[in-house]
Amino acid sequence: MDITALNEKIKNESAFIDLLMNEISKVIVGQKSMLERLVIGLLGNGHILLEGVPGLAKTLAIKTLAASMKAKFQRIQFTPDLLPADLIGTQIYNQKEGNFFIRKGPLFANFILADEINRAPAKVQSALLEAMQERQVTIGEQTFKLDDPFLVLATQNPIEQEGTYPLPEAQVDRFMLKVKITYPGRDEELNIMRNNLSGSYSLIQQVITPDDIKKGRNLVQEIYLDEKIERYILDIVFATRFPKDFKLERLVDLISYGASPRATINLNLAARSMAFIKRRGYVIPEDVRAVAFDVLRHRIAVTYEAEAEEITPEKIIQEILNAVEVP
């Protein structure tokens, strides 16, 4: 397809993104970056790991997102005594009829907020992550497809370490993005305070349908991503693995292991989604850089030396972006 026509098409078809953003911003003050990442997760058919201190409107954001497209939302608080059956559902014996019937768990929804995922033991995390990957759940002998769109927004408690079961690296890798939420600015917080006390939050209207998201996903695949951008993505990912090749000798001792091929795929997908959000039919380096931190931060493991020097994956990503030449 001609690029001008594609650009025009994307411009028209992506209009629902603005509708969605405007609707959500009636309730959520600020946190534009988080909302954009939520949409990227939806368009990229991925899941999001969210990290931030409590009270930053994580639950409200996803609840609002669900309401704005009239989708089903479930919040699951992960606790140490949670069992896989509490998530996926179980077979229950019906004494009256003398047979088993299936009671589906809270995973059967479009939007799942898995709160404090690192509080649950490995078997529960594993059940959730398997459902995320396969998009289906097996109860007894029956397999059920999960709803579409299916977006898991998992939060990790970054403060407490005691009584938590940190997610293994292989499982963290399954999240498309890891988004860090920071505190709102002064003006934003002023608005939050006023809105909250006056109770003047608007009622969320349905502005899009799940079908819009599915249609959006197909359009994201059509967005043009030039070979130069592909090579730029590869350079960034390879720099996390072989920093020496990019004149980043300093990082050699700081990176324990670099980003996986899933990072390359997700960086591509997230950059396309970002271009879609920006209502462009092609990807530019800005799109890649905008999502690079969210795609890579949970896929780079730092060494003990780096931890001792208080060097975070974000600092490493920043150094890589400063060193890799933009096409």
Place this chain on the structure above:
Amino acid sequence: MVKILSILLLILFATITNYAQVINVKVSTDSSRYEVGDYINLTYTITHDKDISIYFPSIKDSIKKLELIESLPIQLKDDGAKKESIFKFILAGFDSGSVTIPAITIQYKSNKDTVLQGIKTDSLTLLIQTLPVDAGADIMDIKAPLTIGIDWLFVLLITAIVIVITVIGYMIYKKYFANRVNQIEIKEEIIKLPHEEALELLKDLEEKKLWQSGKIKEYHSEITAIVRRYFERRFTILALEMPTSEILSKLNKINDARTIVDLTENFLQNADMVKFAKFMPLNDVNFEMMNQAYTIVENTKEEFSNETASEENTNV
């Protein structure tokens, strides 16, 4: 009578035959007096018939007070009828006093015979004494270590080696290092100011006539690379590692660059469309891109005095 005579003759013949198998052993040392640590040359000389094989025993266990320094190779002499086997050993004694090298039994066997026979050597008594000390003599200093005289041949050899190494080193230096020094000097000479370099590269690009030959994407990539490299050197920003929006944001914060921000925005965004969106610009746009690049460089070039220029060259 004849019978008795025959028996006597037989006994006589047997005796003569036996007597023919002669073997003699002689044991000797080069002296009977030694000083502590002196080498004692011990020799066993065995003279025997040709058809006799000798089995010499190990003497190590026999010479208890002495130490076996070395067993020399066996010497064999043959004068036709007889054979002489000479076994030589070098011993040393480290305790003073009388030492006896005991008799040992050397075994031998005739080729005609299967029985192993033995012949015993004599024992030898030696005297090992300490150095004689003249108690009446003056006490003297400890002797200085022996000095070895200068070996002029060795000195000459070393001198020759040193000369050869020096010559080779000089040749290597002249061939590689001296050239490198020259290269560095040449490099210093060709360092140009950011705008000089950019203008020269733009001129080169113009002469390549890339867009005229259909290589539009390459043309836009190269022209933006030149301008971004110029920004990197001129304003000390990581322009080559920044996307368009970040470059513009940086330029907005630099006083000398504010005048060209809008032009640069237009220039870089046009190029981005070509590079990343398969956009095919009109020839006029391609032509205009070159003009814009020249304008960006010309309008922001730094005025250098000769002093500053030479200072920069030195720093580089």
